Amino acid sequence: MPLAREAVELLIQAARVWYFEGNQHGLRDREWMALRFLGRANRFSRTPSALAGFIGATRATASQIVKTLEGKSFLVRKPSQEDKRSVALHITAQGEKCLSQHDPINHVVNAVTSLGNDECVRLRDSLREVLNHLDAAHQRLDASICRDCMFLAERSPATSKGRTSAEFMCRLYRAPISLEETELLCTSFERTRDRPKIEQHLDRARVASQG
Numbered sequence: 001m002p003l004a005r006e007a008v009e010l011l012i013q014a015a016r017v018w019y020f021e022g023n024q025h026g027l028r029d030r031e032w033m034a035l036r037f038l039g040r041a042n043r044f045s046r047t048p049s050a051l052a053g054f055i056g057a058t059r060a061t062a063s064q065i066v067k068t069l070e071g072k073s074f075l076v077r078k079p080s081q082e083d084k085r086s087v088a089l090h091i092t093a094q095g096e097k098c099l100s101q102h103d104p105i106n107h108v109v110n111a112v113t114s115l116g117n118d119e120c121v122r123l124r125d126s127l128r129e130v131l132n133h134l135d136a137a138h139q140r141l142d143a144s145i146c147r148d149c150m151f152l153a154e155r156s157p158a159t160s161k162g163r164t165s166a167e168f169m170c171r172l173y174r175a176p177i178s179l180e181e182t183e184l185l186c187t188s189f190e191r192t193r194d195r196p197k198i199e200q201h202l203d204r205a206r207v208a209s210q211g
Helices: 003-015 029-040 048-055 059-071 093-102 106-113 117-138 195-210
Strands: 075-079 087-091 152-154 158-160 163-165 168-170 175-177
Touching (some): 029 048, 048 059, 048 087, 106 117
Antiparallel strands (some): 075 087, 158 163
C-alpha cells in the first residue's frame, strides 16, 4: 500500500472519534463541532453564517444547532459589537466546562500530546500543509489561526510604564488585535507570505507580556 494512502486511512480511522452516530454526552457530532469552533473563534467569526460555513451546513441547520446549544445553556446570543445588525455567539462557562470534560476529541488530544512537543509540531505543520493543498485544489479557504494570517499586522508600539509592548491589528477588519486573539480561529483567514516577520513581532509581544 502506498505510504500516502496508508496515512490517509489512519486519519480516517482517527476521525471515527469525532464523527459518530447518535450522541455523546447529549450532543451530536456536528453540535460538538459547533461548540468546539465557538470556543476558539475570534470575535469576527462568532456569527451564525461563519459557524455554518465552518461546519459545512446550511444556515437553517446551523440555526437549529445554535438553538440546541442555547437550550443546554452552552452558548448565548449577544448583539455584535462589529455589526449592530447581527448577533454574536458566545460560549458560556458551562459550555467551556463541557468541552473540557466531555469533548470527544479530548482522547485524541491526549494521544497526540503523548508524542512530545517536537512530534506535535511536525504533525501540526504536516496537516496544515495538507489542508493548504486541499484548499488550493478546491479553491476554498478554511478557518485558521490569526497569527498565520496575511491580514495580521503590527501597530506602532505603545509604551507603558517604561516598557514597550507590541500591538497588532487586522487589516481586513481594521480593528485592533490583542496578543491572546492571535491564537484564535478566524473564518476570514488568508495565509501570510511573510511568516518570519510576523513571528518576530509576535515574539516581541510575548516577551513584553511576560515582562
